[in-house]
Amino acid sequence: MASAGKTFIVEHLDPELGPWSELEYLAIAAESEETNSKFILSCLPPNFQVPAALSANKAFTAEHRGVEELYAGQKSRVCLLDPAAAKDLAPEDGETFDAFLFGGILGDDPPRDRTSELRKKGFEGRRLGPKQMTTDTAVRVTRMVVQDKIPLDKMPYLDFPELKFSEHESTEMPFRYVKGADGKPIMPKGMVELIQKDADKSVDDLF
Numbered sequence: 001m002a003s004a005g006k007t008f009i010v011e012h013l014d015p016e017l018g019p020w021s022e023l024e025y026l027a028i029a030a031e032s033e034e035t036n037s038k039f040i041l042s043c044l045p046p047n048f049q050v051p052a053a054l055s056a057n058k059a060f061t062a063e064h065r066g067v068e069e070l071y072a073g074q075k076s077r078v079c080l081l082d083p084a085a086a087k088d089l090a091p092e093d094g095e096t097f098d099a100f101l102f103g104g105i106l107g108d109d110p111p112r113d114r115t116s117e118l119r120k121k122g123f124e125g126r127r128l129g130p131k132q133m134t135t136d137t138a139v140r141v142t143r144m145v146v147q148d149k150i151p152l153d154k155m156p157y158l159d160f161p162e163l164k165f166s167e168h169e170s171t172e173m174p175f176r177y178v179k180g181a182d183g184k185p186i187m188p189k190g191m192v193e194l195i196q197k198d199a200d201k202s203v204d205d206l207f
Contacts, residue, residue, distance in 0.1 A: 005036035006146055007099040008139050009067055009078075011043045011118060019194055022051055024136040027188035031136075032059035035143060042067050067101055068121050074098075078123050081138055082115050085125030093126060094146030102138055128152065131159060131176035136188055140178055161185045165196045 008028065017025075025041065032039040041050075042063040050062045063070060071078050079097040081089070101123060103115040119125060128141055129152055144150045156179040164170040173195075177185030 005032075005038065006094070006097075006143065007038040007040060008032060008102070008143065009040045009042050009070075009099055010102045010135060010139075011067060012041045012048070013043060013103070013117070015045045015048070017049070017051070020191075021135070022054075023188035023191050023194060024134060025054055026051070026057075027136045028139045029054055029057040029060040031140065031143070033057055035147060037143060037147070039139075040070070042070060067099075067118075067123075071099065075123060080115070080118050080123035080125045081128055081142060082119055082125030083127060084115070084119070085127045087126055088152055089126040089128055089142060089145050091145055091149040091151060094149070097124075097146070100139075100142050100146070102135060129176075131157075132174065133176050134187075137175065137177050137186070140186065144178070158185045163192060163195060169196075171195060 010025070010028070012021075014021075025039075029039050031037075037059060038061065039057075039059050040061045040063050043066045044050075044062055044064050046064065048062075048064075054060055055062070067078060068075070077096075077098040078101055079089075079093060079099070080101045081103075101118060103118055128138055133141065141152070141155060144155065145152060158177045158179040160172055160174060161177060161184070162170050162172045173185070177187065180186045
């Protein structure tokens with residue numbers, strides 16, 4: 001049985017919002033609303049422009065404060081999704097934690113360990129496994145584990161899928177995704193088109 005909706009927090013550490021991240025955040029917000037969850041972008045710079053479509057989402061909150069201020073005195077209820085954590089995320093963590101914290105850079109390729117900045121704040125960590133995920137995938141997998149009670153090893157993963165744009169044009173995505181009902185990787189709306197449009201750029205340039 002699915003547990004009550006959780007809060008998913010992405011600490012947005014960059015002064016701007018790239019097109020890739022915007023699509024990811026819109027996907028997280030939409031899925032949060034559908035699953036009775038909350039989505040917070042925290043640590044936003046003062047002049048950060050929140051896209052109108054994101055602001056309009058009822059599950060979404062823009063926060064200039066950091067997570068340690070938002071959860072002052074409740075640090076033990078916040079779980080940091082950390083590739084360097086000693087334990088993997090498990091369904092029972094849904095009983096232990098109310099909020100799940102992401103560094104917003106889980107989609108870097110190769111991964112940069114900016115999560116260490118959050119680790120130093122003293123939050124308890126959990127791993128999502130060895131393979132790199134985009135931010136929206138990491139939130140999706142976390143929600144499926146702690147709300148839908150699906151263990152990580154039972155998750156329908158799709159690793160490094162190839163996106164075919166035409167007979168002669170394709171690109172391999174260097175990430176792990178969740179497989180959708182159609183057998184394709186679950187990706188934010190508009191992401192495939194963004195990747196195709198910028199096929200001549202590296203994935204890094206899209207963040």
